[in-house]
Amino acid sequence: MRTIALVANTSWNFFKFRQELIESLVVLGNEIVLISPEDHYISQLETQCKYVRWNRLDPDNKQFWGDWLALRQLRTILNDLKPDVVFTFTIKPNIFTGLSLKHLNTKFVPTVTGLGSSFTEKSRLSWIHKWLYKRALSSANEVFFHNSSDHELFKDLGLIDKQASRVIPGSGMNASKVDFKPNPRGKEFVFLFASRILEEKGILEFLEAAENVKCQMDRVKFEVVGAISKRTRKSTRDILSKAAKNNIVTYHGGVDDALPVMEKCDCIVLPSYREGLSRTLLETMAMGRPIIASDVPGCSELVTENGLLTPPKNSAELSKAMITMTLKNHEELYQMASVGRQIVIKKYSVDKVVNFYLSLIQDESPEPYLLQVADPIKG
Numbered sequence: 001m002r003t004i005a006l007v008a009n010t011s012w013n014f015f016k017f018r019q020e021l022i023e024s025l026v027v028l029g030n031e032i033v034l035i036s037p038e039d040h041y042i043s044q045l046e047t048q049c050k051y052v053r054w055n056r057l058d059p060d061n062k063q064f065w066g067d068w069l070a071l072r073q074l075r076t077i078l079n080d081l082k083p084d085v086v087f088t089f090t091i092k093p094n095i096f097t098g099l100s101l102k103h104l105n106t107k108f109v110p111t112v113t114g115l116g117s118s119f120t121e122k123s124r125l126s127w128i129h130k131w132l133y134k135r136a137l138s139s140a141n142e143v144f145f146h147n148s149s150d151h152e153l154f155k156d157l158g159l160i161d162k163q164a165s166r167v168i169p170g171s172g173m174n175a176s177k178v179d180f181k182p183n184p185r186g187k188e189f190v191f192l193f194a195s196r197i198l199e200e201k202g203i204l205e206f207l208e209a210a211e212n213v214k215c216q217m218d219r220v221k222f223e224v225v226g227a228i229s230k231r232t233r234k235s236t237r238d239i240l241s242k243a244a245k246n247n248i249v250t251y252h253g254g255v256d257d258a259l260p261v262m263e264k265c266d267c268i269v270l271p272s273y274r275e276g277l278s279r280t281l282l283e284t285m286a287m288g289r290p291i292i293a294s295d296v297p298g299c300s301e302l303v304t305e306n307g308l309l310t311p312p313k314n315s316a317e318l319s320k321a322m323i324t325m326t327l328k329n330h331e332e333l334y335q336m337a338s339v340g341r342q343i344v345i346k347k348y349s350v351d352k353v354v355n356f357y358l359s360l361i362q363d364e365s366p367e368p369y370l371l372q373v374a375d376p377i378k379g
Contacts, residue, residue: 002361005083007035007074007093009059011051015041017171017279018089020350021357022049028358035077036093052077059092060230067092075100085109085361091116091129098136109360110137111144112154113171114276114298134159142360146170146276149297170277172350175286175341178259182288182337185266188221189326191292192265193249194258194280195272197228199236202271202294207243208315209271213322214248220326225261227254262287266333267325273312275299282348285340290333292321306340 004025008014014022014034022045025032032049034042037057045051054077056070074096078086085107088097094110101108119129133154137143143165145151151167154160184190191210195201203224210222224244228237244251252261258280262268268284268291275298281291282302291307293299303309308321328336 002030002084003033003081004030004085004087004361005033005035005078005081007054007086007088007097009036009057009090009093011036011039011042011045013089014045020172020174021087021354024354024358025361028362030361033081033083035074052081057092057096059090067096071096071099078104078106082106087111087357089113091119095129095132095136098139099132101139107360108140109142109144109357110140111146111168112150112276113146115150115153115274130157130159140164142166144168144356147297147301150276166356168356169348169352170282171279172353173279173282173286173344173348174350175344178283178286180286180288180337180341181263182334183266183330184264185330185333188219189267190221190223190265191322191325192262192268193222193224193226193270194262194268194284195226195270197224197226197232197236197240199233200273201226202273202312204236204239205271205313205315205318206269207239207249209318209322210243211248212315212319216319217323217326220322222249223252223261223265224249225252225255225258259283259287262289265289267292267322269318269322270294270299271310271312271315271318272296272299277348278302282344286344288337288341290325290328290336290340292318292325302343304339304343306336306343 006014006018022032026048033052034045034049035052035054037055038053042051054074056073058066061067078100082104083106086097088094088110090113098108098110119126137160143160145167148167151165193203193206197203213220240251243249262284268289270278270281270293272294274296277298281293281299284291285306291303293303293307293309294312295309296312300309308324310317310321
């Protein structure tokens with residue numbers, strides 16, 4: 001029996017993105033160990049896995065001492081566990097695991113799910129992140145990326161071996177868990193921003209565009225769902241609070257499951273500055289909603305005839321796209337919905353993603369992991 005460890009910055013990450021992978025690894029007879037900081041999601045995963053608490057890790061911490069303690073704790077965990085394989089997800093788990101496995105005979109497969117704002121900035125912190133990533137990934141047997149732009153950037157910067165990396169279709173989406181419910185359109189056309197309340201997710205552009213559109217049109221509504229984090233600037237919190245107070249938007253706060261809110265909306269908007277591969281957009285497409293997203297890595301790959309792309313950091317163009325969307329008739333919106341769900345099923349189904357991971361641990365060609373997904377149009 002192999003011992004396979006999965007490391008992430010939250011147990012929510014396992015619950016939200018890795019359930020099918022975990023289930024397939026358990027079915028194959030492996031002992032699965034989940035390593036992350038503790039939160040309430042872990043109780044829903046412990047029935048089929050062992051769980052080790054990595055409570056020294058703070059994903060939002062930028063202080064050296066806190067990260068050093070987290071690295072030391074993870075190194076101790078992995079030295080005691082001695083797993084045969086480690087799959088890691090998100091920035092700090094990727095880096096800290098790679099640095100911890102230098103002297104262990106363990107197969108290490110990190111997944112770059114996105115770069116993070118500090119990586120793309122020109123700063124001392126960005127330089128340190130790149131240097132640490134290069135050292136950490138030198139321990140990797142293979143590196144997975146969620147989009148080709150991040151993959152090419154890592155190659156251009158010399159952070160990875162070109163022969164030991166590939167792009168996979170994000171974390172994948174099980175479309176059978178999301179009913180196809182297009183065109184809820186009622187008296188108002190409802191736009192939804194569904195993401196963490198962070199500047200790099202485009203929340204400020206969404207709020208400004210919402211105000212612009214409301215000045216030009218009647219019967220439009222704007223909603224926001226997403227948690228405020230320690231990284232959210234006070235100025236951004238204040239702008240959101242003011243917009244809600246002035247009835248520009250309705251703010252629902254953070255929720256465990258955004259799908260019920262999505263069902264009541266006509267279009268999902270993600271004006272992000274950069275993504276790994278947006279799970280929010282995949283869920284939206286599977287449900288049958290047109291999307292408006294920034295023309296940036298991690299979003300642009302998902303948009304063809306199922307939505308509209310706008311330049312990042314441009315609320316004026318975002319306003320125009322929103323108005324364009326409201327003018328589309330029922331048949332046009334239904335066609336966009338149908339195309340979006342077909343894209344999810346054909347290109348981003350979770351079984352494709354799971355099979356990438358299984359291919360790295362099987363001594364022989366594994367039986368493919370397959371999902372039974374309903375017809376893209378009928379649901």
